[in-house]
Amino acid sequence: xxxWIASYVFRVSDHLVLRGQVCFALYAASRALTDVYRPIxxxxxxTYPQYLVLLVLWERGDDPPTVSELGAALRLxxxxxxxxxxxxxxxxxxxxxRSVLDERRVEVGLTADGAALRQRxxxxxxxxxxxxxxxxxxxxxxxxxxxxxxxxxHRQKEQ
Amino acid sequence: xxxWIASYVFRVSDHLVLRGQVCFALYAASRALTDVYRPIxxxxxxTYPQYLVLLVLWERGDDPPTVSELGAALRLxxxxxxxxxxxxxxxxxxxxxRSVLDERRVEVGLTADGAALRQRxxxxxxxxxxxxxxxxxxxxxxxxxxxxxxxxxHRQKEQ
DNA sequence: CGCAATCCAATTGCGCACAACTTATCTGGC
DNA sequence: GCCAGATAAGTTGTGCGCAATTGGATTGCG
Numbered sequence: 001x002x003x004w005i006a007s008y009v010f011r012v013s014d015h016l017v018l019r020g021q022v023c024f025a026l027y028a029a030s031r032a033l034t035d036v037y038r039p040i041x042x043x044x045x046x047t048y049p050q051y052l053v054l055l056v057l058w059e060r061g062d063d064p065p066t067v068s069e070l071g072a073a074l075r076l077x078x079x080x081x082x083x084x085x086x087x088x089x090x091x092x093x094x095x096x097x098r099s100v101l102d103e104r105r106v107e108v109g110l111t112a113d114g115a116a117l118r119q120r121x122x123x124x125x126x127x128x129x130x131x132x133x134x135x136x137x138x139x140x141x142x143x144x145x146x147x148x149x150x151x152x153x154h155r156q157k158e159q
Numbered sequence: 160x161x162x163w164i165a166s167y168v169f170r171v172s173d174h175l176v177l178r179g180q181v182c183f184a185l186y187a188a189s190r191a192l193t194d195v196y197r198p199i200x201x202x203x204x205x206t207y208p209q210y211l212v213l214l215v216l217w218e219r220g221d222d223p224p225t226v227s228e229l230g231a232a233l234r235l236x237x238x239x240x241x242x243x244x245x246x247x248x249x250x251x252x253x254x255x256x257r258s259v260l261d262e263r264r265v266e267v268g269l270t271a272d273g274a275a276l277r278q279r280x281x282x283x284x285x286x287x288x289x290x291x292x293x294x295x296x297x298x299x300x301x302x303x304x305x306x307x308x309x310x311x312x313h314r315q316k317e318q
Numbered sequence: 319c320g321c322a323a324t325c326c327a328a329t330t331g332c333g334c335a336c337a338a339c340t341t342a343t344c345t346g347g348c
Numbered sequence: 349g350c351c352a353g354a355t356a357a358g359t360t361g362t363g364c365g366c367a368a369t370t371g372g373a374t375t376g377c378g
Contacts, residue, residue, distance in 0.1 A: 018214045018232065021284055022291070022298050023192050025305035027211070028234060030189035031335080032312040033182050038336090049364065052186070055177045067327060073177065075187060078327050080365050087363085104326040104373050125180055132181070133311035134304070139181055142304055145297065146184035152292035153191040190365080197366090208334060226357060237357050239335050246333085263343045263356040 036131045040124055044117065049076070050088055051124075057094070057110050058118045064109035066099070075154075093117065195290045199283055203276065208235070209247055210283075216253070216269050217277045223268035225258070234313075252276065 018024055037048050046054070056065065056073045065073070067081055074081075085108060088094040093114035099105035129139060177183050196207050205213070215224065215232045224232070226240055233240075244267060247253040252273035258264035288298060 017218060018211065019306075020302075021214075022302045022305070023196065023284070023287060024211060024214075025302045025309070026185070026189045026192055027207075029305040029309045030185045031234065032309045033185055034335095035316070036312055037182070047363065048186075052177065052183060055180075055183075059176060068325090075190065076364090077366065079329080079367075080363095082328050084364075102326085102374070106327060125182070128182060131312055131315060132308045134308060138304065142301075142308075143179075143181045143184045145293070145301055146181070146188040147178075149291045149293065149301075150184070150188045150191045153195055153290055156290060157194070193365095206333065227355090235334090236336065238337080238359080239333095241358050243334075261344070261356085265357065 033128065033132070036128050037124075040127060044121065045091060049074075049080070049084060051121075053081075053084065053088065053108075054093070054110075054114065054117065057108065057114065064107040066105045066107055068105075070108060088114075192287065192291070195287050196283075199286060203280065204250060208233075208239070208243060210280075212240075212243065212247065212267075213252065213269075213273065213276065216267065216273065223266040225264045225266055227264070229267060247273075 034048050037051070041048060041051055044051075052074055053070060056070055067078055067085065070085075071077055071081055085094060085096060089096055092111055095109050095111055096106050097109065099107055132139065134142065193207050196210070200207060200210055203210075211233055212229060215229055226237055226244065229244075230236055230240055244253060244255060248255055251270055254268050254270055255265050256268065258266055291298065293301065
């Protein structure tokens with residue numbers, strides 16, 4: 001058990017073991033954290049990706065992003081966002097308006113209800129962070145490592 | 160509510176900021192890594208969850224797991240696994256057989272093709288690990304932190 | 319100006335994830 | 349042996365996530 005920690009690459013390339021791979025750890029942790037969010041977001045009638053969209057809109061304030069800009073922030077394409085935004089609009093949280101200057105673009109703005117939701121959800125990240133069992137330093141380190149991995153991968157793709 | 164958590168959440172800027180949250184970093188990194196797998200697994204006609212199922216089957220060797228046991232290893236339920244296993248069976252990589260001792264159970268075994276695939280895929284984890292840009296120590300630390308988070312969350316759920 | 323190339327959002331199709339439910343089988347208490 | 353409850357796998361329905369395509373708007377180049 002010890003010497004396999006000492007040699008991640010060698011062991012894995014030799015034996016293809018599930019528990020030894022970062023990829024599975026990442027996949028499992030991501031779904032586990034979504035499980036923590038689900039009952040909390042259910043109180044607000046939201047799914048996790050819908051909540052992420054609202055995070056971006058709250059952050060943007062008076063400057064409603066286009067579907068593309070939302071996609072760039074969340075790394076999601078129109079195939080995912082179009083129906084998701086339709087559901088947020090049907091819930092009365094969001095309005096979609098064709099840009100006057102460029103009719104290809106659709107601007108995604110908050111309704112009063114959508115904007116008001118922000119105040120009611122301020123403690124959500126706190127509740128989720130607690131469930132990880134990590135302390136502050138570990139949370140920050142984890143976030144920064146993951147962000148670095150994501151950016152490394154995306155940089156490679158652009159070339 | 161502990162104070163250290165509050166300082167984690169509010170470190171980067173105010174409330175509810177996308178880039179400041181571990182949850183988004185995890186979600187983004189998981190999808191980014193799946194993006195790395197996609198073209199590689201395409202060569203073998205597999206999706207990422209199908210590859211994970213094969214990892215478990217290869218690891219088990221002569222002892223074919225039931226659908227439930229597969230589900231416990233991957234944290235997936237029959238609603239996900241049943242159709243996935245059907246597709247693996249249609250691809251000729253897997254056979255599903257009702258247990259003789261307990262006819263509720265379905266044992267998932269490898270075909271010759273499914274078993275042979277292991278040899279052809281030994282270098283897959285290496286190719287993916289390289290794309291993260293992390294060194295060996297970082298990979299091991301990341302994997303262990305994520306595994307700890309996942310287990311903490313699951314322990315909380317069982318209570 | 320003309321029009322091909324580009325861009326943007328939406329749509330289609332497929333494969334997860336997961337909740338809720340159904341069907342078949344098994345177990346324990348009597 | 350009988351049956352209530354538990355268990356296993358499958359099915360249905362919803363919502364992502366992403367590739368590929370479509371249709372309308374815009375840009376740029378000659």
